[in-house]
Amino acid sequence: MRVLVVEDERRMAAALQRGLQAEGFAVDLAHDGEDGLHQARHGEYDVVVLDIMLPRISGYNVCKQLRAEENWVPILMLSAKDGEYDMADGLDLGADDYLTKPFSYVVLVARLRALLRRGANRRPSVLRAGDLALDPARRRVTRGETPIELTPREFALLEFLIRHHDEVVSKTEILEHVWDTFDTDPNVVEVYVGYLRRKIDVPFSRNALQTVRGAGYRLAGDGG
Amino acid sequence: MRVLVVEDERRMAAALQRGLQAEGFAVDLAHDGEDGLHQARHGEYDVVVLDIMLPRISGYNVCKQLRAEENWVPILMLSAKDGEYDMADGLDLGADDYLTKPFSYVVLVARLRALLRRGANRRPSVLRAGDLALDPARRRVTRGETPIELTPREFALLEFLIRHHDEVVSKTEILEHVWDTFDTDPNVVEVYVGYLRRKIDVPFSRNALQTVRGAGYRLAGDGG
DNA sequence: CAGGCTTCTCAGCCGCCTCTCAGGCAGGGT
């Protein structure tokens, strides 16, 4: 598995390289945005770890550029907590996952593996589960032919659920990936699951968004 | 889940112990590096929380020593912000994760769980015994093709039994691993074994979950 | 600045899950 790490802080980059190599990845480094963009274009990587604060071209623009060129290599974005961009921006750009510095090394590796497992490469432009369809680029959701209006938070939640459809995802995982926090009251997830249900569930039909008591939620669906 | 906390500041150590116990971990303490090294060698822990600044042997050297002995227990390092070592050093040593003091308690727990989860990921994704299949990630159990609904406690019990299928496991072992206590009335195990039997046993067939009088229970099955 | 939308908190309710208890049953030893 080939990983490109685009990170300007030399010590951090080197530590990541050693760590990921120990995990069995083949790791290339780029130390600024221009270099990173160049390598990502020509390197055939399975995944790219992309810092946002970079010399020459920001990670933000590297990601935007790659996606504009229809390059769908999975991208995991890194950003400072107090930075100019936040998670919503990152995902808007077409990043596949997002971590806030200071991040946990284990979490980084876990999410890299998750990205690889998901085979996000050659990602279909529309995500499906059952008769639900979600288009990340156009921010549009439909059930069958009928469009569904969602708020940004609802959209992010549904996107996460649909990417993991048929799996049980815990409220903690949801908080980490959709809210980017650990220590928020999980009740907010319950509330938003409630909102989603009212919008996506068809009356008199089996619920698409199931509760798995004591474990989390599962979005049923055979789509891909 | 057994945790070893190696931390010389008594107040901090005690606070961690109480907090982690409340989260359902079994917690042992060591107050200096020598003691910590000794316990880590012989204690069969699922994860070790290791302060860097320790009397007698530094956490740095405890970690180095353990890895030199090919002991790959997951290690989460703690260090002071202004300390001599930083994240890069920690990862170089073979630590699996790294936290800077003062850290958030919630973050610590989240990262511990991430470490444990990662360990779990290395195991086979679907556990089998006979025609029973249990998928920990999806929280799904099937007998042949038919899905079986289990409550969290039933699920945890079956997971433990299936991991030890064809072995006799005592009620005490079950209590330790599934209930995480010693001093509970073993009757609760009998009750839950009963619940499980009603859900997983096929009528008119040999019982999969056998009682071994005076010793415990055994889940029959040739699967792996 | 007003109005609407979104996000999030809070408290109350409901139902499932968990666990206890007591009585009955079965195995094994004498």
Added chain:
DNA sequence: ACCCTGCCTGAGAGGCGGCTGAGAAGCCTG
């Protein structure tokens, strides 16, 4: 055959997880 001990199980209490309506705070828009 009898008893003792270990195991099983039905009934039920209590707690906790999850759901939801109400409403406050924040944010954007006109």
